[in-house]
Amino acid sequence: MMNAVTNPPSVVLVDDHRMFRTGVRTELGDQVRILGEAEDVDSAVAVILATQPEVVPLDVHLPGGNGPEVIRKVGEGAPDTRFLALSVSDAAEDVIATIRAEARGYVTKSISGAELADAVRQVAAGDAVFSPRLAGFALDAFAGSVEVGEIDEELDRLTPRERDVMRLIARGYTYREAASELFLSIKTIETHVSSVLRKLQLSNRNELARWASDRRLT
Amino acid sequence: MVGGVARGIAEHLGVDVWWVRGAFVLLGFIGGSGFLAYAILWALVPIDTHAQQEKGSIAATVDGRGAETSLLLVLGATGVVVGALLLASMAGLSVRGVLPLGIAGLGAALIWLRADEGQRDRLRSGVSRVTPGRRAGVLQFALRVVLILVGLISFGVGGVGLEQAGTLLAAVVVVVVGIALVASPFALRLWRERDAERRARIRSEERAEVAAQVHDSVLQSLTLIQRNAADPAEVARIARAQERDLRRWLYPAPSLPSSSFRAALEEVAAEVEDTYGVRVEVVCVGDAVLNEPLTAMLQATREAVSNAGRHSGVYTVSVYAEMTSAEVMVHVRDRGAGFSLDDVPDDRMGVRESILGRIERYGGRASVTTEPGAGTRVELVMGTR
Numbered sequence: 001m002m003n004a005v006t007n008p009p010s011v012v013l014v015d016d017h018r019m020f021r022t023g024v025r026t027e028l029g030d031q032v033r034i035l036g037e038a039e040d041v042d043s044a045v046a047v048i049l050a051t052q053p054e055v056v057p058l059d060v061h062l063p064g065g066n067g068p069e070v071i072r073k074v075g076e077g078a079p080d081t082r083f084l085a086l087s088v089s090d091a092a093e094d095v096i097a098t099i100r101a102e103a104r105g106y107v108t109k110s111i112s113g114a115e116l117a118d119a120v121r122q123v124a125a126g127d128a129v130f131s132p133r134l135a136g137f138a139l140d141a142f143a144g145s146v147e148v149g150e151i152d153e154e155l156d157r158l159t160p161r162e163r164d165v166m167r168l169i170a171r172g173y174t175y176r177e178a179a180s181e182l183f184l185s186i187k188t189i190e191t192h193v194s195s196v197l198r199k200l201q202l203s204n205r206n207e208l209a210r211w212a213s214d215r216r217l218t
Numbered sequence: 219m220v221g222g223v224a225r226g227i228a229e230h231l232g233v234d235v236w237w238v239r240g241a242f243v244l245l246g247f248i249g250g251s252g253f254l255a256y257a258i259l260w261a262l263v264p265i266d267t268h269a270q271q272e273k274g275s276i277a278a279t280v281d282g283r284g285a286e287t288s289l290l291l292v293l294g295a296t297g298v299v300v301g302a303l304l305l306a307s308m309a310g311l312s313v314r315g316v317l318p319l320g321i322a323g324l325g326a327a328l329i330w331l332r333a334d335e336g337q338r339d340r341l342r343s344g345v346s347r348v349t350p351g352r353r354a355g356v357l358q359f360a361l362r363v364v365l366i367l368v369g370l371i372s373f374g375v376g377g378v379g380l381e382q383a384g385t386l387l388a389a390v391v392v393v394v395v396g397i398a399l400v401a402s403p404f405a406l407r408l409w410r411e412r413d414a415e416r417r418a419r420i421r422s423e424e425r426a427e428v429a430a431q432v433h434d435s436v437l438q439s440l441t442l443i444q445r446n447a448a449d450p451a452e453v454a455r456i457a458r459a460q461e462r463d464l465r466r467w468l469y470p471a472p473s474l475p476s477s478s479f480r481a482a483l484e485e486v487a488a489e490v491e492d493t494y495g496v497r498v499e500v501v502c503v504g505d506a507v508l509n510e511p512l513t514a515m516l517q518a519t520r521e522a523v524s525n526a527g528r529h530s531g532v533y534t535v536s537v538y539a540e541m542t543s544a545e546v547m548v549h550v551r552d553r554g555a556g557f558s559l560d561d562v563p564d565d566r567m568g569v570r571e572s573i574l575g576r577i578e579r580y581g582g583r584a585s586v587t588t589e590p591g592a593g594t595r596v597e598l599v600m601g602t603r
Contacts, residue, residue: 110497132536136501139540143504170501171549172536 009124012051013037014044014070015059015086020109024057027113032120041065045073052078054124057116058103060087060094067094068101084123095134100201105129122175127190128197135169138196142203155203158196165192435463454533455495462488479506479516479546483539486520490535494527497534504541506602511580512546515600518584521572522550522596530554530594545601553593559586573598 011032013021016039025034035051038044041064048056048070060067071083085098085106095106104123107116108131119129130138142158158166161182168178175193179186228235439460446452480502487498506512519537526535532554540547559569569586573596577584582600 132499132501132538136503136538139503167538167540170503171538172499172534172551 008032009054009120010035010051011120012044012047012053012056014039014048014056014062014067016040016061016063020059024113024116028117028120029113031117039063041069041073044070045077048074048081049077053081055082055084055120057084057086057120058098060085060098067098067103071098071101071103082123082126084119084129096137096200099134099197102201105197106134107131108133122190128194130166130169130193130196132170132172135166138200139163139166139170142199155199158199159192162192162196165189166196169193431464431467435460451495455492458491458495458497462491477508479508479512479541480504480539482508482516483519483537483548486516487523487537490520490523490527494524496527496532498523498527498537499534500537500539502539502541506541506546509602511582511600512602514576514580515546515548515582515598518573518576518598519548519550521569521576522598525569526550526552526554526594529557532593541602543602545599548596548598550596550598551593556588556590556592556594558590559588 008030009032011028011034013024013034014037015021015024018039021037021039025037028034032055035053036047038047039062041062044056044058044062056070058067058070062070067083067085074081083098083101083103085095085103086109087095087098087106088109099106104126105119105128107119107129111119111131122129138158142156164182165178168181169175173181175186175189178184179189182189228238439456442456443453446456483502484500487500490496491498508516523535523537530552532552534552536549536551538549538551573586574584577598577600580600582598584596584598586594586596588594
């Protein structure tokens, strides 16, 4: 934790577009330490295992497989590495597949360099990162009634507080803004967001899969 | 051992191969159905080339068709065999007479249906193919031949004892059924190959469509961008419009009815993007049917988003809409210049009339929160009943 605050987090960039990697490298500047780059699944796995970065901003679509494939293949080989899904125009099911493969969050490629640096720092510190769309997705996916007896109740619905937090993030609020709006600490906001992330990863709600397949999430 | 079917199924189901082999043998004793099931599975289940390369023997695995299909195949094959046996015994033919035929049919089927693939495989793998693999292939072929011989000989021997009048007829029936059984997997395979061809054709048509789309829109936009390279705002506007267009094409939204509030809201956002060269990020939860009050709300939203695009001085405007069965809430936000509500002259229609007035006339609630330098938030709420 102290490391993440005092030192810039170490990063491996995974994206099949060199132009995008170069752009991110320039925008992030010295806010992160870039240990390496990779452009497909196999090279990503190799670089991540060799350098053990704190955070991997991971393109959802890659040649030779997809983002979730990288996460699965790295597996226990890099226990301290956390993944942040990064996508430009992907269907919801791909993004959700990456989240469910244990990525710690999801942001669009259109976010600014400063926002991406923030997101990387948050993920490095163990927090979840939600884009407005992902928050909207969570609200939509967990809306409506759960059929009685359908799996784990606690995992299958959002608490009212989690809903409030998701609503603000869906409106484009930062964690700090959400905290002051709800009179909560930033740490509490982060706890709620992490809890929603966990539910997205673990819930067996049928609607989650169905929702993802017939909506786009970008 | 014979065709790798048992191993394939065992791998698919995750059990030891001997269990599957045992099941086949057991089924084999029940009127020979195990043998026929094996033959049919062999013909239908595609060869897994990975397993082949690793092990050097032909291992068939049940692919994406899934376990249910393979189960269905086994059940179907068993059914056909039992049916054939019943028919045969009704016609006065003993089971002992049919069993050898079944074995012979199995052997023939194996050779005819798999020989071509085995040869192709040998050609494909070339030098890298290891000797044990080749030996296994020879062994398999020999096994098949033995099967045929055993079947034919025992049928011939058994045939001497059958002298009833109906025998001939029954034998014909059995042979016809046998031919049908042997031929049907072959026909199925032909059909599968045709299916593959059709898919290839569809793929090439899709490629032509992609080329057309890329040419008509993407290349046009890129040309426009180069021509407007000196005007960043215009470049951003063209790029964003193209992005929207391409997205709609790549990820078509589930066809929302024209009465969808969600669809109308996205339309409004696109219009504002085109007009002011900003990015409007829309997040929707739920949907609602566009009625008169909601149409007024949509117009108020358009006004709020346009104001943000025109006056805020920032590139991104966030729009969030939440629609429940009871009400629709729209939230428009920018982090731009903001303004002081008191400074808006009375004759300016924008905020007071177009936003607040419109909503309140239909019994909704509207609020505008802004301060110079603190961005602007507009919140609109409308009941839906």
